[in-house]
Amino acid sequence: MPSLTERSPAPTRTAYAQPMATAATVVTVALTALAPATWGTTYAVTTELLPPGHPMFAGLMRALPAGLLGLALARVLPRGDWWWRAGVLGALNVGALFPLLFLAAERLPGGVAATLSATQPLLVAGLAIAVLHDRPTVWRWSWGVIGVLGVGLVVLGPAARLDAVGVLAGLGGTAAMAGGVVLTKRWGRPAGAGPLALAGWQLTAGGLLLLPLTLAIEGVPQRIDAGAVGGYLWLGSMGGLIAYTLWFRGIGKLPVGASAPLVLLSPLVATVVGIALGESLSLPQSVGFVLALAALLAAQLDSPGVLVRGGRVR
Helix, strand or coil: CCCCCCCCCCCCCCHHHHHHHHHHHHHHHHHHHHHHHCCCCCHHHHHHHHCCCCHHHHHHHHHHHHHHHHHHHHCCCCCCCHHHHHHHHHHHHHHHHHHHHHHHHHHHCCHHHHHHHCCCHHHHHHHHHHHHHHCCCCHHHHHHHHHHHHHHHHHHEEECCCCCHHHHHHHHHHHHHHHHEEEHHHHCCCCCCCCCHHHHHHHHHHHHHHHHHHHHHCCCCCCCCHHHHHHHHHHHHHHHHHHHHHHHHHHHHHHHHHHHHHHHHHHHHHHHHHHHHCCCCCCCHHHHHHHHHHHHHHHHCCCCCCCECCEEEC
């Protein structure tokens, strides 16, 4: 018989942590997914509201005001190595991405431009091997390929216009952001700096990079009407500071193999917006839509099992 001082083993934390961790992971995935979902509206906003021929100015207006607002709200400045790290991340995630994204949106149909971003999970997976020494599972590789094929079925058809400059711009922007995702995961965040501060740093750095280039190359559009003002406000707030804050929060909590496929939401949302504007989906496009959604959801699983293992996000 055990003595009074002997106690039965306490239940392991894992047994109780798994359901809570699973719920927390679902919330994290949902909040992170809002960022690429919002980015999917960029193509319609660009073609319907913004003055044409000014992709750098559009990128500047999306980045710099939002970045300065983020700095004012966070009240945290970079320290030490984070001055140059914020500059590098800002150049990749904002300074290079934004003008290339708007250029692709101007020269390609929204769905086609968005499809190019669907290759990002595969680019991130390749960079993760080289930079993070993180080899994605065959499961996530496979679903990444299926996701690209699914989005391709949705938006690439006989009527798709392919412009060489637009395609190169879209691929260049996707590659820049893929590099930014991997470096963000590698460097993390410094102590005392939250996702809002990180978003503010990068948007400001990218905006300051675009400012002299925009003034020297493009200048300011001759006419900015009320619709364009609304477009810039939407892209800078929901598509800028809010989306990037949620995105950097998610990257810090999720593995790259789970966060990168969420960008598939961008072309899917662009397709849904197109339907709302009067477009329709054929049978192959509908099949592709289902495949892309399945790939996005399946990539959140580390294996055919569960979202978390051992009470920790995988």
